[in-house]
Amino acid sequence: MQKHTANSVKLGVFVLAGIFLLVLTLYILGKNKGMFGASFDLKTHFRAVNGLVKGNNVRFSGIDIGSVKNIVFVNDTVIEVTMSIERKMKSIIRSNAVASLGTDGLIGNRVVNIAPARGEAPLIKEGDLLPSKDEINTDEMLQTLRRTNDNVAVIAEELRSTIHRINTSAQLTELLEDRTMSANLKASFAHLHEATEKASALMTDASATLTLASQGKGALATLLTDTTLSQEIRQVVKKIKQVEESADRLANDLNQVVVSVDKDYNTGQGTVNALMKDSLMAAQLRQTIDNVEKGTETFSQNMEALKHNFLFKRYFKKIEKEEKKKAVQKKSQ
Amino acid sequence: MAKFELTLPENTRRFLHDAGELSRFAARFFAEGFSPRYEVLEFVRQCFVVGYKSLPLAGLTAFIMGLVLTMQLHPTMVYYGVEAMIPAMVGISIVREIGPILTALIFAGKIGSSIGAELGSMKVTEQIDAMEVSGTNPFKYLVVTRTLAATLMLPILVIIADAISLYGSYLGINIYENVSFYLFFKQIFDHLLFMDVVPAVIKTFFFGFAVGIIGCYKGYYSSKGTEGVGRSANSAVVVSSVMIFILDLLAVQITDLL
Numbered sequence: 405m406q407k408h409t410a411n412s413v414k415l416g417v418f419v420l421a422g423i424f425l426l427v428l429t430l431y432i433l434g435k436n437k438g439m440f441g442a443s444f445d446l447k448t449h450f451r452a453v454n455g456l457v458k459g460n461n462v463r464f465s466g467i468d469i470g471s472v473k474n475i476v477f478v479n480d481t482v483i484e485v486t487m488s489i490e491r492k493m494k495s496i497i498r499s500n501a502v503a504s505l506g507t508d509g510l511i512g513n514r515v516v517n518i519a520p521a522r523g524e525a526p527l528i529k530e531g532d533l534l535p536s537k538d539e540i541n542t543d544e545m546l547q548t549l550r551r552t553n554d555n556v557a558v559i560a561e562e563l564r565s566t567i568h569r570i571n572t573s574a575q576l577t578e579l580l581e582d583r584t585m586s587a588n589l590k591a592s593f594a595h596l597h598e599a600t601e602k603a604s605a606l607m608t609d610a611s612a613t614l615t616l617a618s619q620g621k622g623a624l625a626t627l628l629t630d631t632t633l634s635q636e637i638r639q640v641v642k643k644i645k646q647v648e649e650s651a652d653r654l655a656n657d658l659n660q661v662v663v664s665v666d667k668d669y670n671t672g673q674g675t676v677n678a679l680m681k682d683s684l685m686a687a688q689l690r691q692t693i694d695n696v697e698k699g700t701e702t703f704s705q706n707m708e709a710l711k712h713n714f715l716f717k718r719y720f721k722k723i724e725k726e727e728k729k730k731a732v733q734k735k736s737q
Numbered sequence: 738m739a740k741f742e743l744t745l746p747e748n749t750r751r752f753l754h755d756a757g758e759l760s761r762f763a764a765r766f767f768a769e770g771f772s773p774r775y776e777v778l779e780f781v782r783q784c785f786v787v788g789y790k791s792l793p794l795a796g797l798t799a800f801i802m803g804l805v806l807t808m809q810l811h812p813t814m815v816y817y818g819v820e821a822m823i824p825a826m827v828g829i830s831i832v833r834e835i836g837p838i839l840t841a842l843i844f845a846g847k848i849g850s851s852i853g854a855e856l857g858s859m860k861v862t863e864q865i866d867a868m869e870v871s872g873t874n875p876f877k878y879l880v881v882t883r884t885l886a887a888t889l890m891l892p893i894l895v896i897i898a899d900a901i902s903l904y905g906s907y908l909g910i911n912i913y914e915n916v917s918f919y920l921f922f923k924q925i926f927d928h929l930l931f932m933d934v935v936p937a938v939i940k941t942f943f944f945g946f947a948v949g950i951i952g953c954y955k956g957y958y959s960s961k962g963t964e965g966v967g968r969s970a971n972s973a974v975v976v977s978s979v980m981i982f983i984l985d986l987l988a989v990q991i992t993d994l995l
Contacts, residue, residue: 408782415785418792422893425900429934432926459930468927513928 437471442491445473448503448516448534449482454541456505456514462487464501464518469493472516487516499532500525505539762880762954769874770881780882787848787883787949788890792897794847795840799898802839803831803905811913820914821924827906828925833933836899838985841944844891845977849952852883853973856956857966865957880953887949892941932995940988944981951977 434440437459453475462470470489478484489497500521508515518534528534570576579585616622620629627633668677710716745753807827814820856879859865868875907921955973959965 411785411789412781415781415789418789418897419784419893422896425896426892426938429896429926429929430931433929433931433934436926437931461927 436468438488438490443470443488444491444494444530446487446489446497446528446532446534448485448487448536449478450485450505450536451481451483451538452541453483453485454505454514454539456485456516460514460516461508462489462516462518463506464493464497465520466517469518485516494529495527497528498525499528499534501528501534502537503534504537758958759951759954762957763950765876766881766884766950769877770885774874774877776878776882779878780886783882783886784890786851787886788894791844791847791890791894795843795894795898796901798839798843799836799902800905802835803827803902803907804909806830806835807906807909808912811910815913823910824906824916824921824924825928828903828929829933831902831906832899832929833937834985836902837895837937837941837944838981840895840898841891841941841948841981842978844887844894844945845948845981846974848887849948849973849977850970852887852949852952853955853959854966854970856880856883856953857959857969858956858963860957860959861962861966876957880950880957883953884946884949887952888942888946891945891948892938895941896938932992936988936992936995940984943984943988947980947984948977951980 431440456472456475458472458475460472461468462472470487470493472485473488474484474486476484476486485503487503497518498520500523501518502521503516503518506515506517507513521535613622613624617624617628619625671677711720807823810823810826811820814823814826856865859879865875865879868878903922903925907916907918910916910921952973955969955976959969961968
C-alpha cells in the first residue's frame with residue numbers, strides 16, 4: 405500500500421511538472437504576444453508589407469511593445485496594419501511617431517518599428533493612424549547598386565587610361581628619372597626652411613617690439629604715444645605742404661615763361677626768337693664768343709708772364725706753400 | 738471469404754486484415770473506454786509505469802539530443818555569422834519536431850514492446866480468457882487502461898523531454914560561448930509561436946494513442962506460444978514507429994493548412 409502511495413506521488417509530480425511546463429510555455433508565449441496585458445489598437449498604412457504576418461512583433465525604439473493584430477487591403481496600393489500595443493505605451497507614444505517595416509536581425513522575422521519623431525505632438529489614442537515610412541526595397545537597393553557598379557566601372561576604365569598615359573609619358577619618365585630634381589627639391593626645401601626660420605625670427609622681433617610698444621617703451625611706442633612728436637610731424641607735414649605750394653607757384657612761373665617763350669618763338673618776336681631763329685645774330689654771337697675766347701687766352705698768357713716776373717714771383721710762391729701746408733694737415737687728420 | 742479477397746496477394750490481404758482488425762479494436766476502445774465501469778486504479782498504475790518510468794530514458798535521450806544538435810549546428814551557424822540564432826533554431830526544431838518524434842519513438846520502443854509482450858504472454862498463457870471467465874472485462878482492464886495511459890502520458894513526457902533537451906542545448910552553446918540562461922530562453926520564446934507549441938503537443942496525444950493501441954492489439958491477438966509473444970512485441974514496436982511517422986506527416990500537413 406505504501407509503495408502504491410509513493411508511486412502515486414511520483415506520478416502526480418510527473419504529471420504536474422508536465423502540465424506546469426506546458427502552461428508556463430503557453431503563458432510566456434501569450435505574454436510575448438500581449439495576450440494577458442491590457443492593450444489598445446493602433447493602425448498604419450503601407451504600400452507593401454514584404455512578408456509581415458499576424459503575430460509579428462511591434463517595437464518602439466527597439467523595445468517590444470506589442471504585435472501585429474491584423475493585415476487587410478484598403479485598396480490596391482494601400483495595406484492597413486492593425487497593431488495591438490501595450491496600454492502603458494499610451495502615455496509615451498506621440499501621434500507623429502513613424503512606423504516602418506524592419507527585420508529582426510539579418511534573416512529574422514519581420515517587425516514593425518515605431519520611431520519617435522521630432523517636434524511636439526499629442527499623445528496617441530485608441531485606433532489612431534500612425535504615419536508610415538516605406539522600407540527600402542531589396543530590388544531598389546540592387547538597382548542602386550547596379551548603377552554604382554556601372555559608375556565604378558567607368559571610373560576604373562578612366563583610371564586605367566590615366567595610368568596608361570602616365571606610364572607612357574616620356575616627359576614624366578624623364579622627370580622621374582632626373583636625379584638633379586631631388587637635389588633641387590632638397591635645396592628648395594632647405595631655402596624654404598631657412599626662410600621660414602627668418603620669418604619666425606622676424607615675427608619674434610615684431611612681437612617683442614610690439615610688446616615693448618604696448619609697455620610704452622622703444623621708438624615705436626614713442627612714435628605711437630609721444631604727443632610732441634606728433635606735433636612736430638604735423639609741423640613737418642605743414643612745411644612740406646608749404647614747399648609743395650612754393651613748388652606749385654614756381655612751376656606756374658616756369659610755365660608762364662615757357663608760354664611766353666613759346667609765344668615769342670611762334671610770333672617771331674623777342675630775344676629767344678632772335679637767339680633761336682636769327683642766323684645773323686647767331687653768327688655775330690658766335691664771333692663775339694670767339695673773340696672772348698681769344699681775349700681769355702691772351703689774358704692767360706699775360707698772367708703766366710706775370711708769374712714769372714720778379715715783381716710778382718714771390719707772391720705766387722707764398723700761395724703755393726700755403727696750399728701744400730693745408731694738404732699735409734688734411735692728410736694727418 | 739469474398740472473391741475480391743482471394744485475388745489479392747497474401748501479404749496485402751494480411752495487411753488489410755490487420756488494418757481492419759486494428760480499426761475495430763480502436764473502435765472497441767472508444768466504445769468500452771467511455772462506458773462504466775472504470776478501472777481507475779489500474780489506469781493510475783499504468784500511468785506510473787508508462788509515463789513516470791519512461792522519464793529517465795526519454796530525458797537522457799532528449800538531453801543528449803539537445804546537446805549534440807547544438808554542438809553540430811554551432812560551426813555551421815558560426816560560418817554564416819548567425820550563431821545568435823542557435824537558441825531560436827534549436828528551440829523551434831526541438832519543440833516542433835525533434836522532441837515529439839524522438840520521445841515518441843523511444844516511447845514506442847520501451848512501452849510498445851512492453852505492452853505487446855505483456856499482453857501476448859497473458860494471451861498465450863490464457864490469463865485473458867481466465868479473466869473473462871471470472872467476470873472481469875479484460876479489454877477494459879488491460880487495453881483501455883494501457884492505451885489511455887499511453888495517450889495521456891506521452892504528451893507530458895514530451896513536454897518534460899523538450900525542457901530537458903533545451904537545457905542540454907543551453908549547456909551545449911555554453912561550451913563555445915557565454916550565453917546567460919535568461920537570454921537563451923528569451924531568444925527561444927521570442928521566436929516560438931503558439932502554432933509551434935500547440936500542434937506539437939496535440940500530435941503527441943495521437944502518437945501515444947497509436948503506441949498504446951497497437952501494442953495492445955499485437956499482444957491481445959498474440960498466438961503461437963512464446964514465439965508469438967516475441968513477434969507481438971517486435972511488431973508492436975515496428976508498426977507503432979511507422980504509425981508515428983505517418984501521423985507526423987499528417988500533422989504537418991494539417992498544421993500547414995491552419
